[in-house]
Structures are given as structure tokens and as C-alpha cells.
Amino acid sequence: MSIRERLSGNEASAVAMRQINPDVVAAFPITPSTEIPQYFSTFVSNGSVDTEFVAVESEHSAMSACIGAEAAGGRAMTATSSNGLALMWEMIYIASSLRLPIVMPLVNRAISGPLNIHNDHSDAMGIRDSGWIMLFSETNQEAYDNLIMAHRIAEHKDVMLPLAVCQDGFITSHSIENIELIEDDKVKEFVGTYQPEHYLLNKKEPIAVGPMDLQAYLFEHKYQQAEAMRNAKKVILEVAKDFEKLTGRKYGLFEEYKTEDAEMIVVCMNSTAGTTKVVVDELREKGIKAGLLKIRVFRPFPVEEVAKALSHAKAIAILDKADSLNGAGGALFQDVTSAMYVNNIHVPAINYVYGIGGRDTTTKHIESVFDDLAEIVKTNTVTNPYRYLGLKKGGNQ
Amino acid sequence: MSDVKINVNSPVEELTPGGTIYEAGNAKCFTTGDWRSIKPVFLSEKCKQCGLCFPVCPENAIPVGKDLKRKDFNYDYCKGCGVCAKTCPFGAIEMKEEGED
Numbered sequence: 001m002s003i004r005e006r007l008s009g010n011e012a013s014a015v016a017m018r019q020i021n022p023d024v025v026a027a028f029p030i031t032p033s034t035e036i037p038q039y040f041s042t043f044v045s046n047g048s049v050d051t052e053f054v055a056v057e058s059e060h061s062a063m064s065a066c067i068g069a070e071a072a073g074g075r076a077m078t079a080t081s082s083n084g085l086a087l088m089w090e091m092i093y094i095a096s097s098l099r100l101p102i103v104m105p106l107v108n109r110a111i112s113g114p115l116n117i118h119n120d121h122s123d124a125m126g127i128r129d130s131g132w133i134m135l136f137s138e139t140n141q142e143a144y145d146n147l148i149m150a151h152r153i154a155e156h157k158d159v160m161l162p163l164a165v166c167q168d169g170f171i172t173s174h175s176i177e178n179i180e181l182i183e184d185d186k187v188k189e190f191v192g193t194y195q196p197e198h199y200l201l202n203k204k205e206p207i208a209v210g211p212m213d214l215q216a217y218l219f220e221h222k223y224q225q226a227e228a229m230r231n232a233k234k235v236i237l238e239v240a241k242d243f244e245k246l247t248g249r250k251y252g253l254f255e256e257y258k259t260e261d262a263e264m265i266v267v268c269m270n271s272t273a274g275t276t277k278v279v280v281d282e283l284r285e286k287g288i289k290a291g292l293l294k295i296r297v298f299r300p301f302p303v304e305e306v307a308k309a310l311s312h313a314k315a316i317a318i319l320d321k322a323d324s325l326n327g328a329g330g331a332l333f334q335d336v337t338s339a340m341y342v343n344n345i346h347v348p349a350i351n352y353v354y355g356i357g358g359r360d361t362t363t364k365h366i367e368s369v370f371d372d373l374a375e376i377v378k379t380n381t382v383t384n385p386y387r388y389l390g391l392k393k394g395g396n397q
Numbered sequence: 398m399s400d401v402k403i404n405v406n407s408p409v410e411e412l413t414p415g416g417t418i419y420e421a422g423n424a425k426c427f428t429t430g431d432w433r434s435i436k437p438v439f440l441s442e443k444c445k446q447c448g449l450c451f452p453v454c455p456e457n458a459i460p461v462g463k464d465l466k467r468k469d470f471n472y473d474y475c476k477g478c479g480v481c482a483k484t485c486p487f488g489a490i491e492m493k494e495e496g497e498d
Contacts, residue, residue, distance in 0.1 A: 097415060160414060207418060207419050209417050221414075223409050224412065
């Protein structure tokens with residue numbers, strides 16, 4: 001029997017880490033992820049984990065310590081947010097290029113500046129091309145479940161890539177929700193032990209990690225990373241299948257909520273999916289064919305699957321909780337529209353940048369998105385694909 | 398000596414993930430002598446076999462025989478740094494532009 005609990009997203013993540021019992025956790029506090037290493041260090045002090053906790057002096061060092069521990073042959077974890085992730089940036093690429101399956105809860109917060117501690121996805125978008133697998137979580141339950149599945153995905157021999165589990169800062173990280181935990185022994189069995197093929201502390205095989213990699217080699221090593229990322233898609237689904245057998249909770253590359261016959265589909269990630277589900281339900285009661293596609297696996301981006309899932313819609317809106325400031329729409333918008341173009345599917349699509357710096361996004365906002373989509377379906381024209389949701393601006397936007 | 402089979406023509410399938418090297422002692426496979434722009438020339442007639450030059454060579458490119466006498470340079474690894482020439486009290490090592498004879 002699973003354990004019913006009431007936990008915040010941060011607590012749930014820390015509990016998952018306790019159950020995983022990694023060899024090393026190296027972390028530096030930053031709002032809103034601070035509670036994860038805080039709760040975890042309590043588990044270390046209480047002796048409920050065997051983990052070596054390294055209280056480093058910066059996030060750059062946190063990721064560096066994780067890289068060292070993982071290369072040595074251990075399982076290493078950290079947690080961060082926003083500018084903490086930005087300070088890690090150099091080492092983020094080292095971790096993925098050295099093929100070290102470090103797992104990290106990433107509690108999403110706006111990247112400064114100006115200084116802001118609240119939720120958007122601008123931190124996560126900064127590492128979207130870094131070779132990390134990125135899972136997004138709507139609820140505390142999903143943040144917990146994604147972490148329990150993380151090592152099986154990251155450490156798979158066809159993958160060997162680091163993995164970030166994203167959740168919305170404060171919105172889920174600090175909100176207490178009902179949650180179903182898996183028993184400690186079942187998690188231990190599910191996650192298994194990490195047995196790397198090559199590692200620094202193997203005295204029978206002296207190895208060199210991270211050598212010079214010039215014109216003759218780097219291209220091929222990047223290709224290997226790209227292949228590993230492509231391989232991850234299959235592994236993520238296999239692990240999800242096993243997880244479903246264990247818990248009954250079903251996970252895919254994305255969640256399709258009432259999309260089968262939907263004419264209008266909203267695509268988004270993390271907690272906004274919950275708000276959108278409420279609106280979809282209300283519209284369905286009125287006989288309006290609305291649906292939601294919630295991306296869980298953002299990296300690798302499930303190009304064919306997303307394109308296929310959206311192919312029958314008459315209009316779609318892609319919601320980006322980070323502005324790419326590029327004059328060409330947010331990152332998710334670009335990924336979704338590029339996936340559709342390459343798969344020869346043409347559906348009118350619009351982009352909304354929303355919720356920046358923790359700006360509240362309510363059901364009213366999502367309703368207005370569906371209203372806009374209904375107008376597009378009716379007129380069959382898209383006047384402006386690059387839109388804003390909840391922005392205070394004079395005149396029409 | 399290790400037996401690294403990877404070279405500049407190896408296809409992606411043969412490269413190790415992350416470029417990790419699974420064998421020790423393979424610096425020998427990398428002939429850094431190519432980097433040299435000036436080269437030391439050993440003038441054996443001036444050499445007194447005092448033994449000051451070979452310990453300062455960062456590349457271990459001055460071989461010493463069983464007779465404890467230094468031999469000519471190993472140009473596969475000598476980078477031409479010139480430390481040996483500075484150390485020699487007898488002018489038995491002369492630095493010359495690479496390509497000059």
C-alpha cells in the first residue's frame with residue numbers, strides 16, 4: 001500500500017531524494033529550492049540516509065562536486081533555482097558532455113534581472129540546449145514521481161545523461177498537496193544501485209575523464225550526446241511503464257487532456273496545466289471542444305509525437321513562461337511549430353508569453369486564450385502570432 | 398605502454414563516450430615533438446656527462462643509457478623549450494631554428 005501524505009513540492013522532492021539515498025548531495029541554498037537541501041540535510045543528520053552532504057560555497061562548486069562524485073562512480077544529486085542554475089552554467093555542460101547521469105530538481109524561478117524570486121521558466125530555458133534531459137511537473141506528485149523515475153532514465157546505458165526535474169517555484173514547491181508516496185523499500189528496488197561501467201575509483205582500470213578534445217573529435221562526441229538524447233525518449237517510456245506497474249500512475253512524453261476530438265488545444269508546461277484543465281472542463285460542459293497538451297518531456301523534445309497529437313486541431317496556442325526576447329516567440333512555441341512544420345502538419349498556431357516573474361495566471365486568462373482560438377477557428381486567420389497574456393499594456397494587445 | 402586504437406580518422410561508433418580514456422600511460426601515444434619551433438642540438442664533444450640536463454627536461458626527452466651517459470635527444474617528444482640548453486654549464490646544447498641544418 002502506498003503512503004498518503006500532505007507535502008509541499010520541495011518536501012516531496014527531498015523525500016524522493018531520501019528514498020533514493022544518493023552517495024553525494026552537494027548544494028547551495030537559493031530561493032525557492034532552498035528547502036530541498038535543507039530538508040535533505042536533516043535526513044543526513046538523522047542518519048536516515050548514508051549520503052555525504054557537501055555544503056559548498058556556490059552553485060558552480062555544487063555542480064563541480066557532483067561531477068567529481070559521479071565521475072568517481074557515485075550517485076550525485078543537487079537542487080537549484082534561477083541564478084543558482086546560471087552560476088552552474090559552465091559545469092552544466094561539463095556534466096552532460098562527460099556523460100554523467102547527475103539528477104537535479106530544478107525549482108523554476110525567473111532569472112534576474114531585475115531581481116525577482118518568483119516563478120517563470122527563464123532559468124530552465126537557459127539550459128535547454130545543454131544536453132540535460134528535462135522533465136516538467138504539473139503537481140507535487142509529478143515532481144516526486146519524476147524524481148523516482150529519474151535515475152533509471154539518466155543511468156541507462158543507451159542514455160548516460162544528466163536529468164533535471166522541473167517544477168514551478170512557490171506554486172508547487174511551497175504549496176502543500178495530498179500526495180501518494182511509495183514505500184522506501186519499493187523505491188530502493190525500483191531505482192536500483194548505480195553500477196557504472198567505467199569510473200575513476202576503479203583501481204583495476206585507471207581512466208582519464210575530460211581530456212582535450214579538438215577538431216578531430218569534439219564533433220563526434222557531440223553527435224554521441226545527441227544520439228543519447230534521442231535514445232532517451234524510448235527509455236523514458238520504458239521506465240514509465242515499469243513505474244505504472246508499481247504505482248498505477250501513468251506517464252508519457254506528454255499528457256493529452258481531452259484532446260482526442262479537440263478543435264482548440266493549449267500547449268503548456270508545469271502548474272499552468274492544472275489551471276488549463278479547469279478551463280477545459282468548463283468549456284467542455286458548454287459543448288466547446290477544448291483540450292490541453294501538457295509537455296512532460298521537454299528534452300528530448302518529442303517532435304513526431306507532439307506534431308501527431310496536434311494534427312487534428314483547428315487552432316493551437318502555445319504558452320511560454322519565458323520570453324526568448326528574440327522577436328520570434330518563446331522556446332516551446334518554436335519547438336512545437338518546428339515539429340509540426342517538419343512533419344508537414346499545418347494548424348494555425350499562436351504564442352503567448354505569460355506568467356513572467358510570477359505574474360498570476362488565472363482561469364480567466366486561459367479562457368481568454370480559448371476565446372482567441374475560437375476567433376481564429378471562425379475567421380481562419382492569425383493576425384499576430386506573438387502575444388502576451390496578463391501583460392499590463394494600454395490599448396489592444 | 399598503452400594501446401590506444403582511437404585516431405583522428407576513427408568513426409563516431411569507435412569513440413568512447415565523453416572522450417574518456419580507459420587506459421593509463423598513453424601520453425606516449427601523443428608525439429608532442431610536432432609542436433617544436435626551435436630545437437636543441439647535442440654537441441657530444443663538449444659534453445662532460447655532468448648529468449644536469451636530463452632531470453630538468455619536462456618531457457623526459459633526454460634518454461640516459463645503462464652506462465649512465467646521456468644520449469641524443471628524443472625529438473618525438475622534445476617541445477624545444479630550451480631549459481636543457483640554459484642548464485648546461487659547458488655549452489654542449491645549442492638551440493637552433495627548426496628546419497635549419
